[in-house]
Amino acid sequence: MNRRNLDLSKIHIAKKDLALDEDTYRAMLQRVAGVSSAKDLSPLKTSAVLTELVRLGWKPKKSKVGRAAPKVAPDREKLVGKIEAFLAEAGRQWAYADGMALRMFKVERVEWLDARQLGSMVSALTYDAKRNGRRAQ
Template structure:
């Protein structure tokens, strides 16, 4: 989703959460950004409108951080643990690891990898850590 669409979605969610009728909402847009429709907002204007909604008491919902670590069979649990450690050290999510699995092996999720594929992923993450100056366990 593009940044523009994300901002427009947030604006419309805030409008609904604050219980603004259409007339009040459009008056706010005119007062804050000088436009009558959210589709006419520039990125900077959208930020100002969102800041105004927050000033009026709207609290954006927290961003979902991803998913829990995959559950693996005993033989693969150590490798999953190593992958989790590398991700944590690099401040990356499991979605990143799933993306690696997709690119490297054409498998959607890490927990579906076989032990050999998991070893290759650990090696790739170790190489990445070394390249970025992090401890490669």
């Protein structure tokens, strides 16, 4: 399931959990995102709607399953270990790192990155940690 479909599913689950009637739901979409249907949401507006639903009292369930650390060649294990530490410190899943790999290098999975690319990802995560007041190993 792609990210857009996952987020739209979350919106509809929140609508049900909060027992929003159709008129209230559509009014909220119009107020927050300027649309009358969730299918018209951009990624930024989708995030705003999810934030509003949380503000209204929806408590999303935490994902219990994540994938294990990727298996890589011994020469890249240390870099992957650093990435794993940054993800754990920030409370993020490997899917976040896979998304970074896709945005930064047009590669779908972290384990497919070469050592130079992994080093760049560690640098980006270090910057993110400092920016958000977390420990940067």
